[in-house]
Amino acid sequence: MGTLKYxxxxxxxxxxxLxxxxxxxxxxxxxxxxFFMSWHEPDSAGGGRTGIWxxxxxxxxxxxxxxxAAKIDREWIERLTFSASSSAGMFVTDAEGQPCRASDPASFG
Known part of the structure; x- marks a missing residue:
């Protein structure tokens, strides 16, 4: 698990x-x-969506x-970049383009 701090x-x-x-x-x-970036929260954190500017x-x-270092998937980068440039901002998705939840820190220690 990785961590984004902002x-x-x-x-x-x-x-x-990440x-x-x-x-x-x-x-x-x-x-x-x-730009604006948002993601789904894990169910253990009450679910919902969080965003940051x-x-x-x-x-x-x-x-x-x-x-x-993780192997970078060009198509995934292109989808995220397109999303980041939209008026709604970047919504974090997985490699298949499905909404991605933040990880539950309790699940890994």
Whole structure:
């Protein structure tokens, strides 16, 4: 499990999901583009959806549980990038384009 930390918010995702999110977030912020990003919460956290406004001055930390870099899927990156550029912002999805839930930290210690 990996962790995204942003402005006091800590969210856990599978390392592979986090790696794909990181590529898109860095691409957008490198171009000085602010955008909205959201995801589904795990049922153990009450479910629902959470979103954050990302901007170039944001302090972000991407922490991975594995030392090995995830293999990046170009099509997945393209879907996330298209979503990030929409008026609704980037909605985190899995490799198949299905909504992705943040991970339940209690499930991995």
């Amino acid at each position: 402005d006091g918010t800590t969210v856990d995702f599978e390392d592979r999901v 790696a794909h999110m990181e590529v898109v977030v860095i691409q957008k912020l490198r171009r000085q583009e602010a 990302l901007h170039p001055a944001a302090l972000l930390t991407f922490h991975y549980s594995s030392n090995e």
